[in-house]
Amino acid sequence: MKFTALLKKAGMLLPAVAILFQINTVQAAEKLVLTGASTIAPLAAEIGKRFEKQNPDVRVDVQTGGSSRGVSDARSGLADIGMASRKLKAEESDLKSFTIALDGVGLILHKDNPVKSLTDQQVIDIYTGKITNWKDVGGKDARITVVNKAEGRSTLELFLNYYKLKNSDIKPQVVIGDNQQGIKTVAGNTGAIGYVSIGTAEFDAGNGVPIKLLPLNGIAASVENVRNGSFPLSRPLNLVTKTAPQGLAKRFIEFASSKNVDDLVEAQYFVPLSRK
Amino acid sequence: MSRSHVNKSHADDILRIALMSAAVLAVGVLLLILLFLVRESWPALQRIGLYRFVSDAGWHPLEGAFNLAPMLIATFAAALGAILIAGPIGIASAVFGRFYAPPVIAETFRRMVALLAGIPSVVFGLWGLTVLVPIIAKWQPPGASLLAGMLILAFMVLPTVALTADAALKAVPKQYLHGANALGISQAGLIFNVAIPAARSGLIGGILLATARALGETMAVLMVAGNVVQVPNSLFDPVRVLTANIALEMAYATTEHRSALFVSGLALMLLVVGLAAMAGKLGGRLHG
Amino acid sequence: MASIHQRDLLLTGFVWSAAALVIGSFLWLLSDMLLQGAGQLSWDFLTAETENAGRAGGIAPVLVSTLLILAVAILVAGPIGLATAVLLSEFIAKDNRIARAIGMSIDVLAGVPSIVFGLFGMAFFSAYLGLGFSILAGGLTLACMVLPILIRTIEEGLSAVPDEWRKGAAVLGMSRLSALFYILLPAAAPALAAGLMLGIGRAMAETAALIFTSGYVDRMPSSLHDSGRALAVHIYDLSMNVAGGDANAYASALVLVIMLIIINNIALMLANSLLQKRISLA
Numbered sequence: 001m002k003f004t005a006l007l008k009k010a011g012m013l014l015p016a017v018a019i020l021f022q023i024n025t026v027q028a029a030e031k032l033v034l035t036g037a038s039t040i041a042p043l044a045a046e047i048g049k050r051f052e053k054q055n056p057d058v059r060v061d062v063q064t065g066g067s068s069r070g071v072s073d074a075r076s077g078l079a080d081i082g083m084a085s086r087k088l089k090a091e092e093s094d095l096k097s098f099t100i101a102l103d104g105v106g107l108i109l110h111k112d113n114p115v116k117s118l119t120d121q122q123v124i125d126i127y128t129g130k131i132t133n134w135k136d137v138g139g140k141d142a143r144i145t146v147v148n149k150a151e152g153r154s155t156l157e158l159f160l161n162y163y164k165l166k167n168s169d170i171k172p173q174v175v176i177g178d179n180q181q182g183i184k185t186v187a188g189n190t191g192a193i194g195y196v197s198i199g200t201a202e203f204d205a206g207n208g209v210p211i212k213l214l215p216l217n218g219i220a221a222s223v224e225n226v227r228n229g230s231f232p233l234s235r236p237l238n239l240v241t242k243t244a245p246q247g248l249a250k251r252f253i254e255f256a257s258s259k260n261v262d263d264l265v266e267a268q269y270f271v272p273l274s275r276k
Numbered sequence: 277m278s279r280s281h282v283n284k285s286h287a288d289d290i291l292r293i294a295l296m297s298a299a300v301l302a303v304g305v306l307l308l309i310l311l312f313l314v315r316e317s318w319p320a321l322q323r324i325g326l327y328r329f330v331s332d333a334g335w336h337p338l339e340g341a342f343n344l345a346p347m348l349i350a351t352f353a354a355a356l357g358a359i360l361i362a363g364p365i366g367i368a369s370a371v372f373g374r375f376y377a378p379p380v381i382a383e384t385f386r387r388m389v390a391l392l393a394g395i396p397s398v399v400f401g402l403w404g405l406t407v408l409v410p411i412i413a414k415w416q417p418p419g420a421s422l423l424a425g426m427l428i429l430a431f432m433v434l435p436t437v438a439l440t441a442d443a444a445l446k447a448v449p450k451q452y453l454h455g456a457n458a459l460g461i462s463q464a465g466l467i468f469n470v471a472i473p474a475a476r477s478g479l480i481g482g483i484l485l486a487t488a489r490a491l492g493e494t495m496a497v498l499m500v501a502g503n504v505v506q507v508p509n510s511l512f513d514p515v516r517v518l519t520a521n522i523a524l525e526m527a528y529a530t531t532e533h534r535s536a537l538f539v540s541g542l543a544l545m546l547l548v549v550g551l552a553a554m555a556g557k558l559g560g561r562l563h564g
Numbered sequence: 565m566a567s568i569h570q571r572d573l574l575l576t577g578f579v580w581s582a583a584a585l586v587i588g589s590f591l592w593l594l595s596d597m598l599l600q601g602a603g604q605l606s607w608d609f610l611t612a613e614t615e616n617a618g619r620a621g622g623i624a625p626v627l628v629s630t631l632l633i634l635a636v637a638i639l640v641a642g643p644i645g646l647a648t649a650v651l652l653s654e655f656i657a658k659d660n661r662i663a664r665a666i667g668m669s670i671d672v673l674a675g676v677p678s679i680v681f682g683l684f685g686m687a688f689f690s691a692y693l694g695l696g697f698s699i700l701a702g703g704l705t706l707a708c709m710v711l712p713i714l715i716r717t718i719e720e721g722l723s724a725v726p727d728e729w730r731k732g733a734a735v736l737g738m739s740r741l742s743a744l745f746y747i748l749l750p751a752a753a754p755a756l757a758a759g760l761m762l763g764i765g766r767a768m769a770e771t772a773a774l775i776f777t778s779g780y781v782d783r784m785p786s787s788l789h790d791s792g793r794a795l796a797v798h799i800y801d802l803s804m805n806v807a808g809g810d811a812n813a814y815a816s817a818l819v820l821v822i823m824l825i826i827i828n829n830i831a832l833m834l835a836n837s838l839l840q841k842r843i844s845l846a
Contacts, residue, residue: 038527038805041780042617049783061791063697064780064801066528145418150503151338152528168336173418173514175503177524178804181405188410191417200807207808267616269807288740292655298647302715303669305708309676312687368582376579385583387828392590393762394824396769396796399817402803402810403593431589438586443720462568464575485674492677494772495800519679523772526683541683548675555671 030248035063036070036083037154038178039103039197040237043268044083047100047256050264054255058248067154071095074240080249082240086154096244099236100256102271104198105155106221106233108183110190111210115139118214124163126193129171134191147185147194148172154235155179159195162233186211198231199223199269227271237270313542320535329539335505335516337525337533344540346507350422350515351547353508354497355490357426358433362490363483365430366437371467373438374445386442393435401499404428409500416512418502423511425501429493433486440485444478445471484555488548494519518544597821601814609815614782618802619809623816625784629699629792630768632785633778636703637710637767638760644707645714645759650744652715653722654730674712681709682773690777697791702778709773710763717762721755722748757835761828768820768827771796795820 034044041064048060065073067084071092074082088097107123109115115138118126125131126144135141148170149156160167176182179196186192187209198221201213213221216233225231245253255261262272324342332343369389373382404424413419448471456470472479502514503524516524518540526537612622648666656663685705695701725748733743749756771794779791782798793801799816802809 042801042806045780045782046617052783059783059790061697061779061781063791064527064775064805068528068530072530143417145413150524150528151336152525152533166339168334168339168341172504173502174420175505175514175516175524177498177503180804180807180809181499183807184405185409185420188406189413189417189419191413203807285739291741291744292651295647295651295655298644299651299666301644302648302673302711303666305711306669306673306676308688309673309680309684309708312684312692313680316683316687365582365585368579369586372579372583376576377583385587388590389586390761390765390828391821391825392586394765394769394821394828395593396771396799396817396820398769398771398796398800398803399597399814399820400593402799402813402817403596407596434586447724462572464571465568467575488675488677492675492679494677494679499804519677519772522679522683523775526776538683538687541680544677545680548677549672551675552668552671556668 030057031059031061032081032248032252033061033063033079034070034081034083034239035065035073035079036240037067037085037237038064039085039155040083040100041065043101043237043264043270044239044256046264046268047261048252050261051252051255055251060252066152068152071240074242077242080241081245081253084154084238084240086158086235086238088238088240092240096241097236097238098241098245098253098257099238099273100253100261101237101265101273102226102234103237104221104223104226104231104234104271105158105195106198106201106231107193107195107214107216108186108201108211109193109214110186111205111212112190113139113212116214117218120163120217124165127163127165127170127172142191145173145185145189145192146171147174147176147182147192149182149195150175150177153177155195155197158233158235183209183211195233197269198226199271203269223269223271227274310545313538313545316538317535317542320532320539323532324536329536335521337529337536342536342539343505344518344543346505347516347518347521347540348543349507350501351491351517351519351544353422354425354429354501354515354517355487357422357511358429358490359483359487361426361430362434362437362486366434366482366486367441367472367479369434369438370441370445371471373442375463375467375471386439389435389438389442393439397432397493397496398499400428400432401496404496404500412512418514420500420502420514421512422501422508422515425497425515425517426511428496428500429490432493432496433489436486436489437482440482441475441479444475444482447478448474481555484551488551491547491551492519492544494523498523597814597817600811601816601818604811604815605818610819613784614798617806617809618782618798618812619806623795623798623812623819625782626793626795626798626816627819629778629785630795632699632788632792633703633706633774633794634764634767636700636788637706638764640704640707641711641714641763642760645711646718646756648711649715649718649722650748653719654740654744654748670712670715673708674716676709677772678709678770679772681705682776684708685773685777695789697777697779697781698789699778699785699792700788702774702792702794703788705773705777706767706770709770710767713763713766714759717759718752718756721752721758724755725751754832754835757831761831764827764831765824768824769796770794771800775800 041062045062048062051060052058067086070082070084073079088095122137127146132144134144174185179200182194182196183204186194205211215221219225219231226234239253265272329342330345332341334341335343373385409419409424412424452470452474456466497517498520503516503520504514505516508515521540522537529537609622611624613624615621689695689701689704729747733747774794775797778794780793781791782793785792795816799813802813
């Protein structure tokens with residue numbers, strides 16, 4: 001008697017389990033998968049949401065990662081569209097890329113650091129460990145904390161490229177992952193120097209975070225100068241596909257590079273494309 | 277009622293089989309994990325070779341250098357430091373709950389510690405990055421350092437030590453304690469000579485589990501330890517631990533680099549196997 | 565006598581200061597969280613969709629995803645964990661070779677770093693089984709992670725049940741199955757609840773294992789095959805990748821802690837009432 005009663009009890013649990021697993025029979029009609037740059041991911045997710053609102057049968061799934069992953073996922077077909085926060089490299093020229101916004105990368109210091117500007121050579125010397133004290137570049141007598149990005153980040157590649165450095169040349173004291181970790185690190189250390197996305201740095205500096213952007217070669221690191229193309233350390237935010245996009249992917253890319261999303265681009269502190 | 281008698285042994289057989297298959301499944305998970313770690317690390321192990329993982333010039337996977345040794349050392353150092361801090365404090369706070377605090381306070385205290393155990397590591401990390409690291413940076417820049425990693429880890433594994441120690445002390449037979457009391461042993465004597473020896477294996481188990489946690493903690497260390505791949509010369513040097521290495525680079529890694537990161541996962545896994553073996557020798561157990 | 569007295573004082577001092585240190589740092593952390601996040605908390609925060617990368621709006625989809633991931637993990641790990649624990653404590657002798665092998669594997673599993681579970685989940689559930697970034701993949705990964713915790717706590721609860729009870733059941737002619745369900749498990753219910761609590765706590769706070777498996781999508785999930793962002797992943801992204809996301813990161817952390825308190829209390833209540841009921845039946 002007891003055994004059968006127990007079986008019945010166990011049986012009652014089954015429908016509950018079934019319900020949990022059954023939801024998956026409801027599937028959206030079409031799904032678009034984007035993977036890649038963590039810089040673009042929040043923006044792409046917002047664009048995806050707006051796109052979903054206009055196309056109720058479509059789901060846009062955005063997964064974060066890095067540009068190189070975005071490129072390789074697009075190539076292998078793991079993702080319909082890859083996200084890369086840089087230009088395609090020479091060996092990636094078989095892929096198609098579509099710019100949806102621009103971003104600048106600027107050097108940041110703590111607000112209390114009196115240093116107003118650094119020459120390219122000084123930046124190189126600081127990052128390669130030849131200069132380790134701020135007094136050597138006109139600042140206070142304090143140790144420099146070099147903040148570098150972790151391997152694989154396209155911000156790092158852009159930075160290395162501009163200063164013609166190899167990552168193994170750099171002697172960092174802190175290695176960071178994502179953008180805000182860099183800003184928080186510099187904000188908490190008066191001797192730190194780092195490089196981050198200009199838009200977010202401008203936003204944070206304007207909201208009481210104690211950091212400041214340094215000009216590069218005399219050109220102010222501002223969203224404005226990224227927009228007009230005069231700021232040298234800038235990059236396109238790209239969507240990448242293996243072949244010329246068709247159907248849903250094509251519609252999404254067209255939408256993402258249209259002026260319909262300019263407000264979203266600005267809300268994520270990037271620079272919208274200038275269109276004729 | 278009579279039916280249940282007839283079926284008794286039959287039902288027990290079915291039960292035994294069902295239980296056994298569940299256990300096989302549980303063990304299978306571990307084997308699967310090992311299998312997949314090896315499978316994914318294989319390309320790197322083959323092409324790069326085991327030796328280069330400890331002899332290369334550094335960790336620059338995009339430039340073909342794959343030395344994991346500094347990160348292994350940093351992982352050990354951070355976990356060891358954390359345990360040296362959290363061990364005594366955690367056991368002391370369990371002793372507090374069992375022998376010193378009035379029952380109401382003891383219960384509240386236990387609940388608080390249990391809650392602390394549930395705070396996500398990201399929150400510890402965020403707090404460490406915005407509160408702890410700047411404090412250390414004022415004193416000894418860059419602030420993000422082995423010390424910061426140790427302190428945050430100690431904070432995080434403390435509940436593990438405290439809760440397991442609490443359970444171990446609770447399990448000490450009451451007769452021992454009453455007996456000791458009757459003999460007129462002092463409070464300190466009672467704790468050091470009766471309670472702690474009786475709870476020894478539980479305490480060791482807790483410490484080892486906390487060590488495993490400290491070795492395996494990821495996000496919080498990533499946020500506070502500085503992540504520079506180097507063998508630390510002092511507590512104030514930034515270091516990168518193995519877990520942080522995986523979390524920092526996995527989402528960015530392809531091909532050989534990705535495979536090399538699985539090798540760091542495998543290395544971590546072997547560390548834990550070693551720890552569990554040690555636990556077996558010491559008579560403790562690695563459990564929570 | 566004096567030295568013994570001194571030792572007593574010293575120990576008392578150390579124990580109280582250790583407790584004070586723990587309480588103090590806990591309050592420091594909690595007050596920081598409250599200070600930065602409490603202002604954002606509201607009913608809307610819990611029930612609204614995320615907007616503007618999480619800076620605005622709420623966390624409803626993230627909450628739902630988190631709960632689904634937990635449900636999968638517990639539904640899968642619960643029965644397996646219970647069964648394994650029962651086997652280990654009731655059906656095979658402790659010094660048996662099989663028991664030792666199983667025990668050892670579980671100990672190792674308990675120590676496996678969560679990021680390794682993440683790597684495994686990504687390679688096995690997401691890639692090999694083709695589940696991709698999905699709540700299912702995340703939940704299964706977490707199931708593997710909480711399994712050893714469940715097994716060990718339940719086992720401990722069972723081993724605390726006096727042997728006389730088992731003998732009594734045998735004398736009464738109960739099958740081991742009935743003895744298990746009507747005597748042993750109710751008696752071990754608090755341990756079961758404690759195991760679930762610990763497991764859920766660890767699972768809910770998990771970031772590293774989930775970022776690779778259940779993914780980043782912060783839309784309301786409509787199936788277990790959808791990618792769903794867990795609360796801890798959301799907190800990480802808000803604090804590390806989204807400028808101006810700190811307040812909502814702390815608010816989300818508060819929600820997580822509050823959920824944990826609720827789950828802990830429910831588990832405790834369940835355990836107690838179950839125990840009461842069984843005892844009154846017997």
